[in-house]
Amino acid sequence: MATSxxxxxxFDPRSMxxxxxxxxxxxxxxxxxxxxxxxxxxxxLTLTGNAREVAMxxxxxxxxxxxxxxxxxxxxxxxxxxxxxxxxxxxxxxxxTFVKTENLSMSDYIIEFDKRYSKSKxxxxxxxxxxxxxxxxxxxxxxxxxxxxxxxxxxxxxxxxMKSALQRIFGERMSGPSEITGNCSxxxxxxxxxTVLDLKNDRAIMFNKPVELEFxxxxxxxxxxVKTKPEIQNLPVNVEENVLNxxxxxxxxxxxxxxxxxxxxxxxxxFNRLSxxxxxxxxxxxxxxxxxxxxxxxxxxxxxxxxxxxxxxGWTAIGNRV
Numbered sequence: 001m002a003t004s005x006x007x008x009x010x011f012d013p014r015s016m017x018x019x020x021x022x023x024x025x026x027x028x029x030x031x032x033x034x035x036x037x038x039x040x041x042x043x044x045l046t047l048t049g050n051a052r053e054v055a056m057x058x059x060x061x062x063x064x065x066x067x068x069x070x071x072x073x074x075x076x077x078x079x080x081x082x083x084x085x086x087x088x089x090x091x092x093x094x095x096x097t098f099v100k101t102e103n104l105s106m107s108d109y110i111i112e113f114d115k116r117y118s119k120s121k122x123x124x125x126x127x128x129x130x131x132x133x134x135x136x137x138x139x140x141x142x143x144x145x146x147x148x149x150x151x152x153x154x155x156x157x158x159x160x161x162m163k164s165a166l167q168r169i170f171g172e173r174m175s176g177p178s179e180i181t182g183n184c185s186x187x188x189x190x191x192x193x194x195t196v197l198d199l200k201n202d203r204a205i206m207f208n209k210p211v212e213l214e215f216x217x218x219x220x221x222x223x224x225x226v227k228t229k230p231e232i233q234n235l236p237v238n239v240e241e242n243v244l245n246x247x248x249x250x251x252x253x254x255x256x257x258x259x260x261x262x263x264x265x266x267x268x269x270x271f272n273r274l275s276x277x278x279x280x281x282x283x284x285x286x287x288x289x290x291x292x293x294x295x296x297x298x299x300x301x302x303x304x305x306x307x308x309x310x311x312x313x314g315w316t317a318i319g320n321r322v
Contacts, residue, residue, distance in 0.1 A: 006032060006033065006034050006042065007042075007046075008025060008028050008032070008039070008042050008043045008046055009021060009024040009025060009028055009046075010046045010047075010048075011046070011047055011048075011051055012048075013049075013051075013080075018076070018080040018081060018082070019081070019082075019087075022073065025043065025069075025073075029069065036066045036068075036069075037064055037065055037066050037068060038064070039068065039069050040058075040063040040064070040065075040068030040069045040071070040072045041060070041063050041064055041068070043055075043069070043072060044056070044058075044063060044072060050079065051076065051079075051080070054075055054076055054078075054079045054080075055072060055075065055076065057075060058071055058072055058075050084123070087123065088120075088123035088125070091116075091119045091120045091122065091123055091125070092120055092123075092125060094116050094119070094120075095116040095117055095119065095120045095125075098112065098113060098116050098139065099139040099141065100139060100140050100141040101141075102141075105171075106140065106166055106167065106170040106171060107167060107171060109140060109141075110136070110163050110166060110167060113136055113139070114163075117132070129157065129158045129159050130157040130158070132159040133154070133157055133158055133159045133161065133162035134157075134162075136159065136162050136163065136166070137150055137151070137162055137166070140166060140170075142170075143202070146169075146170075148280065149169060149277075150162070150165050150166055150169060150170075152273065152276060152277045152280065153165040153168065153169055153266055153267075153269070153273075153277075155273075168266070168267055169265075169266075193206040193207050194206065194207060194208065246258055246259070246278075246283045246288055248285075252291065255288060255291055256291055256294075256295060259274075259288075259291060259292050259295045260295055262274060262277075263292075263295050263296060263299065268299060268301055268302050269296075270296060271292060271293050271296040271297070274292055274296065275289055275292060278292065
């Protein structure tokens with residue numbers, strides 16, 4: 001039995017744009033088995049509200065002709081078709097005001113940001129690479145520390161590089177995680193501190209003192225014991241969660257383990273990039289930097305992904321930039 005396409009698509013301004021509905025009508029006209037002189041009559045009867053009133057201004061006799069659909073669409077265009085300026089402004093506003101919300105993962109935020117920007121580009125609104133990269137970063141809902149982390153991890157000031165850095169560092173992270181790891185390592189410690197979380201403002205009350213919460217690079221809350229009160233500094237520390245916690249009392253093996261973790265986490269970043277990161281974190285003593293150089297230069301993956309340098313005839317690492 002042949003499928004019937006007599007019923008035309010309905011127009012509901014609350015769930016679709018007029019332009020979308022017009023496109024659906026065009027598709028319907030190509031597949032319907034309804035006679036051409038009956039199509040406009042059928043479409044007008046599916047309309048509701050203001051659209052029905054506008055359609056009824058066209059005499060039924062005119063609708064019941066082969067050019068009835070053209071007359072109906074012309075009449076509807078006058079009332080519902082937006083000019084290019086209106087559509088361009090809507091695309092601009094949808095893109096310009098978009099920011100990452102708490103229930104949106106970083107991956108989904110990047111996808112939605114990309115989609116909205118693509119729509120705005122249809123109306124010749126193209127941003128310079130650096131401006132687009134910084135806008136993506138600024139609207140990602142990150143702390144100042146995490147923004148600096150993303151800037152350091154980005155191989156250059158380009159949109160694609162910034163997308164890659166955010167995805168690599170924060171991945172599926174959502175704002176406002178419900179647990180604290182890192183410098184506060186267990187439930188007993190949090191209870192001992194009388195911890196009360198304020199997820200909305202990224203703060204906590206510990207020992208009856210307000211404490212600013214920060215994020216680890218894996219997206220968990222942590223407390224910076226260097227900047228907090230002495231009471232907080234007495235809490236047990238989980239070194240592995242704080243990926244940039246390198247202290248003088250650590251053994252060489254412990255420092256190397258931490259640096260290897262950082263090197264891998266940042267996509268096998270070069271020594272130059274990671275040394276900048278350590279400098280900004282205040283961990284730039286000569287021994288640590290020399291150990292970092294050894295980690296980068298002796299990484300099997302980095303050594304495998306090298307190509308000859310066109311300038312020196314030597315070898316240049318590829319595939320290890322962040």
